[in-house]
Amino acid sequence: MNALIELNEITKNYGSHRALDRVSLTIESGITSLLGPNGAGKSTLIKVLLGLLRATSGKGRLMDFQLGRHNRQIREQVGYMPEDDCYLSGLSGVESVQVSAQLSRFASLEALRRAHEILDFCGMGQERYRTVETYSTGMRQKLRFAQALVHDPPILILDEPTSGLDPSERESMLNRIKILAREKGKAVLLCTHILPDVQAVSDAVVILANGRVRVADRLDRLSVPMAPSLRVQVLGDAEAFLSQLEMAGLTVRPGVNGAITVDGLHEELAEQIWQVARRAGVGVRSIEHSRNSLEEIFLTAVREQPDGHP
Amino acid sequence: MAIHDVGYRAWKGSLNSPWTRWTVITRTGVRRAWQSTWLKRMMLFAWIPAVWFAAGFFLWEQLLLNQDALQEIPPFLVDELHDLELEGFSGGIYIEDERVARHSVWSWLLYFFFRYPQGGLMVLMVGIIAPPLISQDVRSRAFLLYFSRPIARWQYALGKLATVWIYLLMISAAPALLLYVLGVFMSPSVQVIGDTWDLPLRIIAASGVLMIPMASLALCLSSLTEESRYAGFAWFAVWILGGFAYAVMTAVELEITKEPDSSILDKWSPLSLYHALGEVQSWVFGFAPFEQIQFAALLLVLITLISTAILFRRISAPLRA
Numbered sequence: 044m045n046a047l048i049e050l051n052e053i054t055k056n057y058g059s060h061r062a063l064d065r066v067s068l069t070i071e072s073g074i075t076s077l078l079g080p081n082g083a084g085k086s087t088l089i090k091v092l093l094g095l096l097r098a099t100s101g102k103g104r105l106m107d108f109q110l111g112r113h114n115r116q117i118r119e120q121v122g123y124m125p126e127d128d129c130y131l132s133g134l135s136g137v138e139s140v141q142v143s144a145q146l147s148r149f150a151s152l153e154a155l156r157r158a159h160e161i162l163d164f165c166g167m168g169q170e171r172y173r174t175v176e177t178y179s180t181g182m183r184q185k186l187r188f189a190q191a192l193v194h195d196p197p198i199l200i201l202d203e204p205t206s207g208l209d210p211s212e213r214e215s216m217l218n219r220i221k222i223l224a225r226e227k228g229k230a231v232l233l234c235t236h237i238l239p240d241v242q243a244v245s246d247a248v249v250i251l252a253n254g255r256v257r258v259a260d261r262l263d264r265l266s267v268p269m270a271p272s273l274r275v276q277v278l279g280d281a282e283a284f285l286s287q288l289e290m291a292g293l294t295v296r297p298g299v300n301g302a303i304t305v306d307g308l309h310e311e312l313a314e315q316i317w318q319v320a321r322r323a324g325v326g327v328r329s330i331e332h333s334r335n336s337l338e339e340i341f342l343t344a345v346r347e348q349p350d351g352h353p
Numbered sequence: 354m355a356i357h358d359v360g361y362r363a364w365k366g367s368l369n370s371p372w373t374r375w376t377v378i379t380r381t382g383v384r385r386a387w388q389s390t391w392l393k394r395m396m397l398f399a400w401i402p403a404v405w406f407a408a409g410f411f412l413w414e415q416l417l418l419n420q421d422a423l424q425e426i427p428p429f430l431v432d433e434l435h436d437l438e439l440e441g442f443s444g445g446i447y448i449e450d451e452r453v454a455r456h457s458v459w460s461w462l463l464y465f466f467f468r469y470p471q472g473g474l475m476v477l478m479v480g481i482i483a484p485p486l487i488s489q490d491v492r493s494r495a496f497l498l499y500f501s502r503p504i505a506r507w508q509y510a511l512g513k514l515a516t517v518w519i520y521l522l523m524i525s526a527a528p529a530l531l532l533y534v535l536g537v538f539m540s541p542s543v544q545v546i547g548d549t550w551d552l553p554l555r556i557i558a559a560s561g562v563l564m565i566p567m568a569s570l571a572l573c574l575s576s577l578t579e580e581s582r583y584a585g586f587a588w589f590a591v592w593i594l595g596g597f598a599y600a601v602m603t604a605v606e607l608e609i610t611k612e613p614d615s616s617i618l619d620k621w622s623p624l625s626l627y628h629a630l631g632e633v634q635s636w637v638f639g640f641a642p643f644e645q646i647q648f649a650a651l652l653l654v655l656i657t658l659i660s661t662a663i664l665f666r667r668i669s670a671p672l673r674a
Contacts, residue, residue, distance in 0.1 A: 094503055115371075115503040123501035129494035133385045145377040146502040148368035163358045190498065195364035217362075227361060 046090065047230045048197060051072070053101035055087050055254075062087040062252040065101070072219065072230045079251035085234050086126075086250065089200055091241040092232075093123060105198065105304035110232075119147070126234070128183060130304030136171040137162060140189045147194035149167055158191055165189045166215060175346055182206035186217070192223075199223065200353035202234045217244050238337045248337070250344040257344035266334045271308035273299065274333035277317055287323040287326075291315060299338050376503055378512025383519055383604055386482045395478050396523065402470035405527035409462050410536040417455070420448060437461065440629075452548045459549055463529055464638035467559050468631045471525050475563055476592050476627070482520050483571030484584035486513050487667075492579040495672045506668050510572075512660075517568035526560035559637045563630060566653040566660075570626075573660035574669035592627060599625035619645055623652045 048070040055063040063084045079085050084175060090096040092105060094114025103110040108117045131139045137158050144154035162171050165185045170178070175186065184207055191199060204220065205213045221244055223229045241248065241262075248265060250258040258265065275286050281301050288295045293315065294306040305316060313330055320327050386392055416422055426434075434442070439461060441454030448454045490496060499509055511564070533552055537545055570591070575584040602621045622628035629649035635641040643650075 094499055115505070118501060118503040121501070123497075125497045125501070127493075127494045127497060131381070131495050131498060132489045132493045133388070134381070142377060142381055143498065143502070146374060146499070146504055148371060148374065149366075150369055153366060157364060160359065160362065164361045171542075187498075192361075222361060227363065273438045 073246035122196035124191040375512035382516030485581040568661035595625040
């Protein structure tokens with residue numbers, strides 16, 4: 044696949060605070076999710092990509108355009124949906140999308156036609172004729188999505204596109220994102236805190252913490268554990284069970300949601316686990332081949348020290 | 354539900370020139386401002402003085418056809434005309450050179466039109482249009498929507514400034530140029546155009562003097578707050594406090610010197626934007642030498658530069674955060 048976005052040692056300082064620390068990344072077509080705790084540097088990274096902020100050092104390119112040098116051309120190629128509740132006040136929904144298209148150099152009438160077409164795609168009905176101030180959070184989300192999409196950009200940067208949406212609207216939004224990426228060939232950079240959304244649509248994941256890239260890989264590769272292991276869930280005192288497993292000479296570690304990961308995959312291992320459970324007086328709820336869940340990947344990544352060690 | 358939902362379709366077509374982007378911001382601003390009923394009323398009201406001044410042009414041209422009527426002018430008006438020291442006249446009211454006299458009377462009418470009715474109406478009109486122009490964008494965080502597009506900050510600022518300029522042109526240059534054209538039609542010969550060719554240029558220059566510093570100042574105030582009403586208060590406070598300071602200082606000095614002297618009025622005019630604007634416009638229409646208005650002109654230049662600098666800084670601020 045072709046790399047659409049390439050960043051090389053990008054650093055951004057705000058005074059003495061380092062928001063991005065030597066960020067190197069390659070983002071290909073498909074859906075890439077950008078994850079990280081609050082203050083990780085996600086918004087700064089997006090602003091650097093859009094040329095709204097100049098990187099303190101480092102180089103990068105978006106398609107064939109150099110960051111910091113061809114900012115206007117970059118913004119021609121990107122559709123950005125901000126997380127902030129921002130809108131053009133006093134305008135109706137359709138006028139807002141029309142103005143966005145006109146700012147991307149569409150002629151007035153064509154901008155209006157395209158605005159209606161995109162609002163249809165976004166599932167916005169007659170409410171498009173109301174002023175934006177009267178919109179609910181979910182409607183504003185759809186409107187910002189339409190504004191990002193109206194000029195048919197090859198790259199979409201979507202910041203929290205599903206926050207504030209009810210479950211059915213959220214599913215519709217994710218479906219639209221999938222259609223744009225899989226059927227229309229757009230590259231989507233999805234910035235979100237909602238891990239099930241990431242799991243549902245993403246091809247690749249980038250995890251930022253303290254301004255550094257902790258994880259950047261395809262989601263299917265990240266899901267495969269480093270070594271074969273079993274994931275055990277029990278009913279009862281999980282901590283006592285974990286101690287008993289250790290005393291039995293097994294290599295174990297606690298996982299998320301009370302699960303326990305037991306390294307190894309030989310035939311006697313499951314039998315051994317059953318016996319320890321009987322001795323510890325706990326009931327076994329499940330024993331399965333473990334896969335790294337996104338939650339585990341995320342928590343492990345953000346807990347890591349800056350030098351990369353857990 | 355759409356009647357003909359075609360799903361998502363890629364777009365192919367020709368794009369407008371990148372240099373026209375700021376006009377989108379202007380058109381949106383003009384359209385939004387025009388939604389105000391007060392602005393529509395104000396626009397109607399702002400054209401009423403033009404009707405009175407059209408009557409002035411008509412009377413002047415009638416006087417030229419029947420110059421004996423000048424003898425019947427009441428004595429207090431003769432004194433007033435004498436004080437004006439208009440070119441082309443002798444003894445205040447006797448026309449020496451008809452062509453020169455026409456030029457000076459038209460200039461005076463246009464200057465008076467700019468300085469008094471339109472000067473005051475401009476303050477009110479800008480007070481309606483400008484305060485929400487940027488403050489609402491600050492409040493609704495629209496900067497992110499604008500600047501994530503290929504829009505430069507100067508294009509955004511120019512688009513907003515042009516919104517104010519267009520409305521100011523509608524109440525200053527547009528009626529003044531119409532008055533000039535009416536004057537030409539009411540005059541006996543098209544030769545008048547040759548005698549007064551500079552007046553349309555002076556009208557445009559006087560409009561520029563009005564538009565550029567005032568729009569910059571008003572938008573600077575608008576960019577400083579999220580609340581349009583605060584920007585509106587600040588705008589009117591600048592005019593009211595400036596006028597008050599000017600009135601107090603000239604009254605105090607006149608009381609001290611006990612001698613009415615027009616240089617006292619000129620001396621304190623930089624205190625009041627209204628008087629500073631009037632001074633510079635009197636120079637534009639040829640009624641004052643530059644030396645007399647240089648401080649007022651400097652004030653307007655400084656206001657324009659400082660306001661524009663603050664405006665650009667404020668526009669950039671939300672993106673640096």
